[in-house]
Amino acid sequence: MKITCPYCGERDHREFTYRGDATAIRPSIDNTSLDDHQAFVYDRKNTAGTHRELWNHTSGCRTHVVVVRDTVSHEIFSCEPVGPFAKQLARNVAKLKGAGA
Amino acid sequence: MSRYSAWEILKNAVKGNRDWTPAWRRAEPKSAYDVIIIGGGGHGLSTAYYLAKVHGITNVAVVEKGYLGSGNVGRNTTIVRSNYRLTPNSRFYEKSMELWRELSHDLNYNVMFSPRGVLNLALTPGQMDTYAERGNQMRLMGVRSELLDRDQVARLNPGLDVSGSARFPIEGGLLQPDAGNARHDAVAWGYARAADQLGVDIIENCEVNGFLKEGGRITGVETTRGTIRAAKTGVAVAGNTGKVMKLAGIDNLPIESTVLQAFVSESIKPIIKNVVTFGAGHLYVSQSDKGGLVFGGNIDYYNSYAQRGNLPVWEEVISELLAMFPAFARVKLLRSWGGVMDMSMDGSPIITTGPIDGMYLNAGWCYGGFKATPASGWCFAHTIANDKASEYNETFTLERFKNGQSIDELGAGPTPWYH
Ligand SMILES: Cc1cc2nc3c(=O)[nH]c(=O)nc-3n(C[C@H](O)[C@H](O)[C@H](O)COP(=O)(O)OP(=O)(O)OC[C@H]3O[C@@H](n4cnc5c(N)ncnc54)[C@H](O)[C@@H]3O)c2cc1C
Numbered sequence: 276m277k278i279t280c281p282y283c284g285e286r287d288h289r290e291f292t293y294r295g296d297a298t299a300i301r302p303s304i305d306n307t308s309l310d311d312h313q314a315f316v317y318d319r320k321n322t323a324g325t326h327r328e329l330w331n332h333t334s335g336c337r338t339h340v341v342v343v344r345d346t347v348s349h350e351i352f353s354c355e356p357v358g359p360f361a362k363q364l365a366r367n368v369a370k371l372k373g374a375g376a
Numbered sequence: 377m378s379r380y381s382a383w384e385i386l387k388n389a390v391k392g393n394r395d396w397t398p399a400w401r402r403a404e405p406k407s408a409y410d411v412i413i414i415g416g417g418g419h420g421l422s423t424a425y426y427l428a429k430v431h432g433i434t435n436v437a438v439v440e441k442g443y444l445g446s447g448n449v450g451r452n453t454t455i456v457r458s459n460y461r462l463t464p465n466s467r468f469y470e471k472s473m474e475l476w477r478e479l480s481h482d483l484n485y486n487v488m489f490s491p492r493g494v495l496n497l498a499l500t501p502g503q504m505d506t507y508a509e510r511g512n513q514m515r516l517m518g519v520r521s522e523l524l525d526r527d528q529v530a531r532l533n534p535g536l537d538v539s540g541s542a543r544f545p546i547e548g549g550l551l552q553p554d555a556g557n558a559r560h561d562a563v564a565w566g567y568a569r570a571a572d573q574l575g576v577d578i579i580e581n582c583e584v585n586g587f588l589k590e591g592g593r594i595t596g597v598e599t600t601r602g603t604i605r606a607a608k609t610g611v612a613v614a615g616n617t618g619k620v621m622k623l624a625g626i627d628n629l630p631i632e633s634t635v636l637q638a639f640v641s642e643s644i645k646p647i648i649k650n651v652v653t654f655g656a657g658h659l660y661v662s663q664s665d666k667g668g669l670v671f672g673g674n675i676d677y678y679n680s681y682a683q684r685g686n687l688p689v690w691e692e693v694i695s696e697l698l699a700m701f702p703a704f705a706r707v708k709l710l711r712s713w714g715g716v717m718d719m720s721m722d723g724s725p726i727i728t729t730g731p732i733d734g735m736y737l738n739a740g741w742c743y744g745g746f747k748a749t750p751a752s753g754w755c756f757a758h759t760i761a762n763d764k765a766s767e768y769n770e771t772f773t774l775e776r777f778k779n780g781q782s783i784d785e786l787g788a789g790p791t792p793w794y795h
């Protein structure tokens with residue numbers, strides 16, 4: 276499998292560390308429901324088919340990437356940056372691409 | 377149907393081996409049973425056998441989507457062991473060892489259980505200390521263990537590079553002398569035949585594609601060969617747990633499916649006595665009775681329902697094998713394949729009533745469900761027959777995660793791909 280890092284481009288997946296289901300979202304800090312926290316930590320959809328998941332480019336720029344991938348065919352549909360700087364990163368990448376870099 | 381025996385072999389040989397009959401009937405699905413087991417893998421078949429044998433429940437169907445042995449029971453590297461640290465695991469896997477020892481006689485089918493010993497190599501003094509601790513813990517649970525120094529390890533497996541110049545010099549190892557291998561196909565066939573003889577219907581090429589629900593209770597299944605009703609429905613589909621439970625509306629189990637690959641080399645003369653595992657990384661190798669080296673390592677670390685993996689695992693596994701046994705560099709690889717694994721959030725299994733009334737769940741087997749086959753079936757049958765877990769699986773619940781009672785042998789936390 277090859278994953279396209281938003282910074283570094285297309286790389287072999289062995290450069291990345293798998294970080295699991297990207298749809299499991301941590302409940303907010305003031306949510307005191309045990310069920311919500313248990314669901315975040317332990318419960319997974321374990322989808323056969325299109326799966327949103329996190330990969331970290333550990334052997335590269337160490338950014339997290341949200342990969343949308345088919346868990347049956349291993350086909351990768353998209354790789355997007357994530358985190359507080361994702362928007363800025365996307366703008367920079369677009370600018371660089373526009374400049375023909 | 378007759379018992380297998382030396383006399384039967386002789387009698388059939390004289391008659392030109394024309395009179396052997398199939399080991400189990402090709403059963404047609406009836407409209408209703410007392411119990412349906414979904415999944416004709418090792419666990420489904422052993423469950424059916426113990427339901428009939430121990431609990432006298434013989435009106436049972438095992439429903440399998442493909443042919444028997446097409447799942448992980450026919451894909452594993454056949455290691456059978458019980459060298460655990462945590463009490464629930466030790467007790468459960470020791471129960472399994474007890475059943476393994478008598479299995480061929482019990483089933484009247486040679487499962488070729490071979491207690492050749494499982495040897496975990498230690499590569500550092502620190503690792504030796506850890507193994508000393510593990511060995512002591514095993515002994516406290518009544519499981520035999522032996523701590524070996526480098527010379528003892530070398531005498532057992534002469535191909536090992538025990539020189540000081542090895543990439544990872546070997547210090548010694550921990551041996552579970554009563555552990556070993558069994559023939560995986562024979563386990564599936566043996567349980568199938570023995571269950572069939574007790575009246576269980578084994579229905580192949582019959583995929584479950586829905587559940588019957590009445591008043592919040594599961595009352596049977598929809599299949600590609602029609603509707604089948606049952607008071608009790610057990611799910612034992614290993615890597616397909618996510619897919620099958622979704623049909624019942626359950627999509628929040630503490631399980632993720634990944635792919636594990638296995639490898640077999642061409643046949644060579646006997647060189648490896650034990651099942652040997654590497655101390656730096658993850659690799660286990662044994663030699664089959666035909667002479668092939670059977671080995672495997674880590675899963676491909678991502679969710680997968682594909683019965684095939686990627687090449688980085690090949691490189692990792694083969695380089696670890698060669699670090700231990702440099703001579704194998706000249707051996708040709710014959711085959712490789714993958715199986716879909718049900719990795720649980722703490723690395724331990726689930727054998728429980730529920731999560732819906734009328735339903736029973738057996739899942740979360742990770743790397744090690746083959747060795748569990750006898751005890752898993754024994755416990756699942758007990759749970760289905762009595763609507764209550766046995767003493768061996770009372771902690772293998774779904775609630776344990778919420779209650780902070782996860783059984784995390786490795787201490788890896790809720791990252792299923794690291795167990
Ligand atoms: C490569 C590899 C190596 C392994 N090595 C070892 C080892 O050395 N030692 C060890 O202890 N364990 C090992 N394991 C793990 C072990 O093989 C499994 O944990 C165990 O076989 C799972 O239980 P099972 O035999 O019942 O599964 P399976 O044989 O997979 O049975 C499940 C069955 O359910 C059927 N099914 C699925 N969906 C449906 C449906 N909708 N309707 C009807 N039927 C359905 C499948 O076709 C399948 O036959 C290994 C696994 C793999 C993949």
Ligand SMILES: [Zn+2]
Nearest residue numbers: 280283332336
């Ligand atoms: Zn990168």
